[in-house]
Amino acid sequence: MKLELQGITKTFGPLVANDHIDLVVEPGEIHALLGENGAGKSTLMNVLYGLYVPDEGRILVDDAPVTFAGPGDAMAAGIGMVHQHFMLVPVFTVAENVVLGHEPVRGAGLIDLPEARRRVKEISDRFGFHVDPDAYIEDLPVGVQQRVEIIKALSRQAEVLILDEPTAVLTPQETDELIGIMRQLKESGTSIVFITHKLREVRAVADRITVIRRGKVVGTAQPSSTETELASMMVGRSVDLGVDRSVAVPGEVTVQVRNLTVIDQAGVRQIDDVSFDVARGEIVAIAGVQGNGQTELTEVVLGLQAPVAGSVTLDGVELVGRSVRDVLHAGVGFVPEDRSTDGVIADFSIAENLILDLHRYEPFARGVALRPAAVRENAEKRIAEFDVRTGSIDAHASTLSGGNQQKVVLAREMSRPLRLLIASQPTRGLDVGSIEFVHTRIVQERDNGTPVIIVSTELDEVLALADRILVMYRGRIVGDVPGGTDRDVLGLMMAGVPLDDAVRQAAEHRTTLGVADLEAAAPGAPPAPPAPPTAPTSPTAPTMPDQEEL
Structure with missing residues (x-):
């Protein structure tokens, strides 16, 4: 037809x-x-x-x-x-x-x-x-x-x-x-x-x-056509799809998560005895199909959820049991996965949204009164820096597209001194050019010595940014591997396959590639066709991601 x-x-x-x-x-x-x-x-x-x-x-x-x-x-x-x-x-x-x-x-x-x-x-x-x-x-x-x-x-x-x-x-x-x-x-x-x-x-x-x-x-x-050519057509200008970053030089461990367990109201263990560390100057990416405990993990760190067991410390200070305001004031920057619900207040102006967690402090407040001139100056600077597309800083956040709302959240969280940055789906809804900018800022934050935790369902993003990758499956960390780990290995682990078995299965798959596959893998050639479909081994149905799409 x-x-x-x-x-x-x-x-x-x-x-x-x-x-x-x-x-x-x-x-x-x-x-x-x-x-x-x-x-x-x-x-x-x-x-x-x-x-x-x-x-x-x-x-x-x-x-x-x-x-x-x-x-x-x-x-x-x-x-x-x-x-x-x-x-x-x-x-x-x-x-x-x-x-x-x-x-x-x-x-x-x-x-x-x-x-x-x-x-x-x-x-x-x-x-x-x-x-x-x-x-x-x-x-x-x-x-x-x-x-x-x-x-x-x-x-x-x-x-x-x-x-x-x-x-x-x-x-x-x-x-x-x-x-x-x-x-x-x-x-x-x-x-x-x-x-x-x-x-x-x-x-x-x-x-x-x-x-x-x-x-x-x-x-x-x-x-x-190359990916660079296609990206340029999408954006209307040339785009560097790579992330320019040096090899990480991690410092002291300042973030420690120990034996964290979260059980929801239905009695399901959303996080099951999770432990890991993050060092200064290191990007740790949490990979996995959405719905395997990543959301609950970030919310516990921020104080939005209470675990039934476990500990989260930042610079030796316990975060579990503290309010969200206290956690943010301790220097935690947080980019939530659902920007419209947790990232912005729709009926507040863009300028107001850019100081949501700072409105009590200098230079934006004097006593109990806001300082409008400082609020406007900050908004104008951040809007220009993060290329927020809006007609006015006084416009409500609800008038912005999803991608521009995301830029407001990123501008607010990444424009203050941080001791920990947590970014969940940081580039969801952004255009290719904005993704390039955000990735650069995340790497700069790492290079400034900030420990960074990235949660992303985009495997390309994980591989581009991560110095270390934690793979989550059904609430547990099933692997802690270096950045740059083989894509096939990561994919198998995301489906619950243990690390050793994932490495073996990926190697076995590579040995079955024929001459046509090897030729297709040559530089400039289109990707080789995948193996025939097999019975799936993925986790139970995850929460669907919110894609801002007209």
């Missing part, structure tokens, strides 16, 4: 999310839609899927104009979509989720569950998905949940499949498996629109690449 978008325009008030976008997806093609967070990729696909009505433009299926009043119309036309946030009912089985809304019935109007199971098994067997129709969604790893979403779309005869940021919560091995699945779907004649901002994956699987920047198509590219 050929799909064509002509002149699609979608606005939200004064914001033009899509500006006369043209796009053609040929039959049996994997077409990547590449752009930064906020570029307008998901808005365009929501128009295609009937979730938004375009202000201008039209959609053609096999050269015939169509109009979608909702997702049902899109599905009837052969278009399926796997959303970034899965649309699954956790307490239902795979089969029940797949037929939900389109249930097969038998006598007396009863749902024909054997037929539902048959549909799931037929599609699963055809593509090697290894999905049990009777498994409950809440018991499945996130990679398998994604396959359930694909089965759901294929069961409704989707000829065009939209995948919206499909690798956001996958381990590297699960990403490879998904790429293998996409290739199988292509061979079966299914067209795929692959929405992403990850350059490595685009080059690995796409037949063609369309780049969107600020709501407009700025060009097309081939997968043979």
